[in-house]
Amino acid sequence: MALIRGKKNPKTQNKITSATIITSCMEVTGNLHGSDTVHIDGKVVGDIIVSNTLVIGKSGMVQGEVKAKNAIINGTLEGSIICETLEVMETGEVSKQIQADTMILDGTVTGYVIGLKSIEIQSNATLTVEKIESKKITVSGSVKGNLVASELLEINSTGSVEGEISVKAIKTAEGSRMVGTMSTYEEEKEEEKAQTA
Numbered sequence: 001m002a003l004i005r006g007k008k009n010p011k012t013q014n015k016i017t018s019a020t021i022i023t024s025c026m027e028v029t030g031n032l033h034g035s036d037t038v039h040i041d042g043k044v045v046g047d048i049i050v051s052n053t054l055v056i057g058k059s060g061m062v063q064g065e066v067k068a069k070n071a072i073i074n075g076t077l078e079g080s081i082i083c084e085t086l087e088v089m090e091t092g093e094v095s096k097q098i099q100a101d102t103m104i105l106d107g108t109v110t111g112y113v114i115g116l117k118s119i120e121i122q123s124n125a126t127l128t129v130e131k132i133e134s135k136k137i138t139v140s141g142s143v144k145g146n147l148v149a150s151e152l153l154e155i156n157s158t159g160s161v162e163g164e165i166s167v168k169a170i171k172t173a174e175g176s177r178m179v180g181t182m183s184t185y186e187e188e189k190e191e192e193k194a195q196t197a
Contacts, residue, residue: 024059031064038068040075047079054083058091071100073107080111090124106141123158139176150185 019037022028026042034050041057047064048054054068060075068083073092086100092107099114106122113119113127115134121127125141133148139159146164147153153167157175165178168185172178 022060024057056092088125121159148185 019039020034022038022040022042022044024041027045028042029045031046032038032044032048034048035052037053037055038048038050039055039057040060040062042059043061045063048062048066048068050068052068053070053072054066055071056062056073056075056077058074061078062076063078065079066077066081066083068081070085071081071083072087072089073094074089075091076093078095080097081094082099084101086098086103088094088103088105088107088109090106094107094109094111096111097114098109098111099116101116102118103113103115104120104122105125105127107125109125109127110129112130113132115137117134118136119132119134119138121137121139121141121143123140127141127143127145129143129145131146131148132143133150135149135151136154137147137149137152138154138156139161140156141158142160144162147161147166149167149170152169152171153165154171155161155173155176155178157173159173160177162179164180165182166185167182170182
């Protein structure tokens, strides 16, 4: 009882967090709920909810819907994901719908991409999307699909955008590539669409 009621030991303040690891030789069928970090190197067929960080390793595959605070994807996600921060590494593949506050994409992405604050598309990234939208979008890789940037679209020298583009402001570097139609983003029109929907 004295230990429980006594002062906290300063050494335990930075306590080591636990992690759930699904190794490459494992296959799990069913939904997963984790309160800390979940690292997947095997296969999971089912939905995943993680209150901290989800890591899908290079050999990892998830078929299902994902909700996490943070997500790092080196492997394959066949399903939608909602999180605060998302990083899709060079070997990562994501399909369906992505929604995050901020994201860094350097792998292969298909589907519908919503970045509430910002999206950084790095040089190795290949996006074939129905729509990608955010306040600020920086493109150093390849994007095919409709693109909406409510504040700024920045296309770097290695960046390529093909599709319908709606932007408030645009900044392009020498060597960047744009193919398609471009219109000015108007907040009023977007609000009107939301009200009539």
